[in-house]
Amino acid sequence: MDDFLTPVSTIRITGKKEADVSRSLVNSQPNSSTTTQTKTSPTSTEDALQVLKQQPSYDELIATLRFLSRHHPDNDIPTIRLPSPTSAQVVQVLVSEIVTNHWIILKEDAGDSKNSGYKLLLYCLSSITGINAILVRLRALIQEYKSDTEGSGKVKRPDIHLNLETLLDLLATLLKGDGWILEAWQTARTSTGGDAATSAVRMRPRVQEILALFGGGRIVSLAAEAEAIVKANKTAKDDNYDIWVADAQQYTTWLGRNIVTWQLSDVSPRHPKFGSELFSKGLKLGHGDALTKHVLGELVLKKMSEPSRFGLLLSNLPPTEQRKVLFSILKLLSSKYLDRLGHCESEESKPLVAAVAGALGSIVAENSSLKNYLVEWLTGSSGAGLGEGVGIRRAVLAVVSRHRHDIVTVLEKSLGQFGDQLYIKHSPMLQQEAHVEVLLLSAGYVHRVSPIKLTLMMRTGVWLNAISNRLAAPHQKARLLGMVVGEALSNLVDKGDKRLNFDTEKEFEDMAIWSKGLTQVSDEVGSIEPLFESPPTTLPKKKAASLKATHAAARPPAQPPQTGFIIEELSDEEGPGDDGLVPYAKPESDAEDSDDDPTLIRRDKPKAPVYVRDLIRYLRDTDNYDLQKLALTSAPTLIRRKAEYGTEVKEHADELAGLLIGLSDKFDMEDFDDLRLQGMIALVVAQPKIMGPWFAKTFFDGDFSISQRASVLIVLGLSSRELAGFEASTYSAAAAFPSKTLPERVEKLYLPQNTSFYQPKSSSSLKALPPNALDGIAHSIADNFLAPMAAEAADSATGPNALKLSTFTFRLNNPEKVRHITKTKPRIRSIPNTTASLLSSSFFTPLISRFQAALHSSSSRIRGILFNPYLLSLYIKTLALIIHASGPSTLSLPQMTVELWRLLLNTSVRTQAVGDLQLTQAILLGFMALLDVNEDRMRDLCQEMGRELIEAKDWVAGVFGNLRGGDEGGEEEQVKMLAAGVLVRLGEGIEKWQLVLVGDLIGF
Structure with missing residues (x-):
């Protein structure tokens, strides 16, 4: 660009003259009703258009922009933003001519003053007309670039990608800010004029234009296409070129911030449909969960928030969108606050469940359609939070139980579904377990509200058929669920010898006791203040103990020690004084000490992580090669070593797994993929009952690439074989503490040759993992x-x-x-x-x-x-x-x-x-x-x-x-x-x- 722009002359203003010019600029700010006119200042929009078309000088351009930025005396709107054919032509000339020729110079003049040429230009283009003009120009240049490359293979105009880069920079700069859409709506409303009826008629198409422009994908698609052309013509040193407008996720976040600003404004209660329509369109941009999460966090899960504003936004959505957003909210609340509770129904979990119920209650309020969607979520064939913890079901039932009719409906539908033969035969077991939890929790609520209602329900044929169909099911888990529900509800209604007792097997006794205890759980709709604090990072003690017992039981049992005397002839190679201890070798000189240049010697080398928190810190520092290398090489051994000692791995397992999955090979390390996979395998082997479902959930719900999702599947496949004893990782022996191992000479007396406690005879050793590790095992x-x-x-x-x-x-x-x-x-x-x-x-x-x-x-x-x-x-x-x-x-x-x-x-x-x-x-x-x-x-x-x-x-x-x-x-x-x-x-x-x-x- 420097070759095209050659300065003719340069004028420097210093001293008193500069102060006089600054004073004149201050007196001519855009918001001022009186503007100091210069000799070159136009007097009308037509004059400004003629000046811009005649390749104005820098001073003439500034004067013209200052005139266009003046506010109209009648409606306090800048002249350039008034809808007229002349204003549209002026904006078109600014985008196609002025920006192309003066953008770099204007950016150099970007100062704090509102009257700098850079800010005056942005002020003139900050309108719907300006954004549309930029998009039209982008499309024209993209079509020109495509037609040239498709015809001759070469671009006739070498400056196309430079113009595209300039327009992208302008677009990204213009759209910065959280109140853009609110200001555009207010401008469109103020400029209509006339009586109320005329104003409403003129307002409707302008509002639709705002919705179509910002709620559709036009901005993102054109920006992304232009960005791809710019990157294709960039040199290698500029590979990091990125424009946020071209990223759909970043654009969705920007749109969410503008929706929050609209909802918190004074005009939102009077015009509620505009925000809902914009939110509905934003959900279709491909990142609906991210948009919902941001708006929910700002309007509900934040101090001094107004949850009623979010309920207003939700209630004006179409019915299908209401259902979709409400279910997404339940999933977000569960994953952020309640998943850590697991299967805990103790008093410690009640404040958090009550807080989530309070947030849901404030959103739903008295909206009947939203309450019906909650009932549908609890009783639907694919609902009730598949894979989520019981906490979210407790919170939803606490909201539904405020109305007696709704909680009875939940119980009746759950009971009918529970005994359906097709449902028993074809539904996933994880789904059936979630619905059983809903059935038991709702039965407890109904029993406390109206015991006679539950008693009458258990005397009907629906109840008898449900238990009969469950006991006749071909699968053991389905029969077990029938026994658990039968015993739990019978304990509520029947007395003495009339209570059902199926003598559940000892293996499932703990699960049966916990499930039957759900009928005694009663949650309330409380304050949402506990949600403002950081989410819990530890599991309840009861749950942790059960996980530890399960993990201990999952390991292969140790072989019984050999009894009797062992007589073995010792090798003559070992002297009589050889006790198996290896003496320390003489220290060798450090290679760095022999360096001729003392400035090249590094004394700040990082040490290998000793604690899990250090490992997390190393993994987060993605710009330090040494820390990344140390973290990856130390992760498999450190995780396995800490698995049975303390709670470090258990408390930070999900955080570690998230870091390892999302880690990228920024430094082109050797064996990067293998080390990353081994770290995740170590996590699954250390905490299988936690990390197995976590990785399964991440594969479907996480925002990861195809290769990252593939690594999740590889980790689950290989770790399952290691837990089953078919494979043995080389990191297992390295992770054993020295106090748990014997010297090699002494170990020969107690262990037979070629055997190991944790490596069966038919197992293999997992060393470096090839890209097709699962394929090799499958073959x-x-x-x-x-x-x-x-x-x-x-x-x-x-x-x-x-x-x-x-x-x-x-x-x-x-x-x-x-x-x-x-x-x-x-x-x-x-x-x-x-x-x-x-x-x-x-x-x-x-x-x-x-x-x-x-x-x-x-x-x-x-x-x-x-x-x-x-x-x-x-x-x-x-x-x-x-x-x-x-x-x-x-x-x-x-x-x-x-x-x-x-x-x-x-x-x-x-x-x-x-x-x-x-x-x-x-x-x-x-x-x-x-x-x-x-x-x-x-x-x-x-x-x-x-x-x-x-x-x-x-x-x-x-x-x-x-x-x-x-x-x-x-x-x-x-x-x-x-x-x-x-x-x-x-x-x-x-x-x-x-x-x-x-x-x-x-x-x-």
Whole structure:
């Protein structure tokens, strides 16, 4: 730009003359009604337009801008903002000519004075007309750039990207401020004039123009397109060029600030629909949750706030938008304040639950439609806060219980849904548990308000059918929920021997006791002041103790120590005085001390973090290479070491996980991805019951990229296998305290060779994780699944040709392995039920339940995440690895099998797999894992899921028939081999138990 602008002359004003000029500028401020006229000052808008068209000098430009900034004597509006054809032409000339030629000079003149040329120009363009003119100019330049590049491949005008950069800078500068939209609305209203009826007619199209301009995506889309062109023509040193207007999330935040300013103004109660319409349009920009969070935080969750203003904003939205925003508010309140409460119903949680209930009560007030949406959220088939803690359900019920009719409605609908056979069979278990909590809590409220009403409900056929259907359910968890609800409600109504008692198993006794205690929980709608404080950072003691017990039970049991005397011949290599202690080596000279230049010696090297808070501080400092490197290399060992000692990891687990997921490789470190994954795996292994659901929730709800979401799935898959004992991380031994280990010479006396307490014989060691870590494990499992069938098919005349050909080559190259495979069939290692139960409840159930809930979601963002081909295939592989790691001894295996099988047969999933070999392979791996762990349950599968088995066989047969194969070792050949193996296993099971299938398949 310096080459195009050559100064002709420069005039410096100093001393008294400068003071005189400053005094004249002060007397001619835009807000002043009297303006000092110079010789070159125009006298009308037409004169100003002629001056601007004739390439004015700098002094003439300042004088013209000062004239245009004057306020009109009648309506106190700047002349340039009065709607007229001449004003529109003036704005167009300012944007297309003046800004292009004078912007850099005017920015250099940007001072504190209101009469500087820079601020006068911004003042003249701060209107709807000015913003529209900028957008029109941006679109014209973008079209010109595209037409040039598409035709000849080169841009005819090399200054296009410079003009785009100038206009983007102007647009971003103009839109700064939180009261922009309020000022635009007031200007549009004041400039209408006339009587009330005429003013209203003229006002309506101008208001619609404001809504369309700022509520639509026109500004963001054009700015983003222009920014991409500017970046494409930038040099490498200017890669950090960013304009906030081109970022949809930053623009949404700006829009939220302007909506808050509007709602807090005096005109909002008189014109409530404008703010609601603007808020409704802002929700469609792609960051509706962020917009809701900002407006909610400013109008409700802030000191000296006015929650009634937010209720006014919400009540004027369309019904569908009201429901969407209210449900988003419930999710935000739960994640920010109540998720930490977990399953705690103690007195310590009541103030916070009452505060959240108070915030909801102030928003809902007496709005009947909003109260109906709360009832729908509690009783809907996909509602009640899937995956959220019980705290948000307590808060909502506290608001609903203020009206007797509403709480009775909740109980009746919950009871009818609880006993529905289709609901019991098809709903995710996580969803059923949430609805059971609502049922028990609402029963307690109804019993306190009207005991006779609850008694009459338990004498109806709805109650009897509900308990009967639950006890007849094929899945253990569904039956258990029926027993818990039956005992809890019977204890409220019946007395003495009439109370139901199912003698719940000891394994579920704690859960049953806690669930039955929900009927005694009573929350109130309190003050929202506790929400102004920082959210709680620690779990209640009762919950923490239960998590510790669960984690301790999840670890593989230690082998019993050997008894008796041990006689072992010692090696002669060790002298009689060798006690196994290694002496310290002589200190070597520091390499830095030998440096010739003493200024290059670093004495401020950071030390490795010792505490978790230091690790968090290191991870937050993203501009320091040394701290980032130390944090990543120390995180896996430090987290594992602190897992069993103190509460540091437990209290900061979610914060650590958030930092690790969002960390970017800013310094191009070696093994960055591996170290980051190992840190997250260490977190999950240290606190599986907390971090398993947290990572599952983050995958669906977090604002992360595809690669970051993929890392979440990899972490869940690998950590589940480590917890199950199939893998052993190299960081486990490094994390052990020295006081817990023996010297190597002494350890030989107590531990047999090649054994370890935490590494089973069949396990492998996790070292550096390749990008396809889950794929490698999945392929190894698939090989073990196919090996016995391949060996048998090679010796038989029957069997798939693909298997025979591949197996024949395998037998020629590996005769010993084939002989071993033929003799002994690999078996799934039986693991303790505690670990299998943990994998089911904390890994598998949150992942698959949230997926099923997201399938019914109307959010395009969620569905876009779900049906990304890479993420969907990785998601299915993760579920397959988790169910395979759980093994055949899992008590909840029937329920897990049903849920995963139906997900694999989902119409949307199978449609997405058409033509996608990667996703097809993932689905086949899912079937393979299910058949592997259910090898001894084929009769039960044929009896309970006959239709699903036949449907799966038909689909796999279609896949096998549509694949050509033939490319030895190719991807299509591998998928065809896997389809053949699954087809053979399904055929064997169906043929063996075909008589069981007859009754279920009549009419199929």
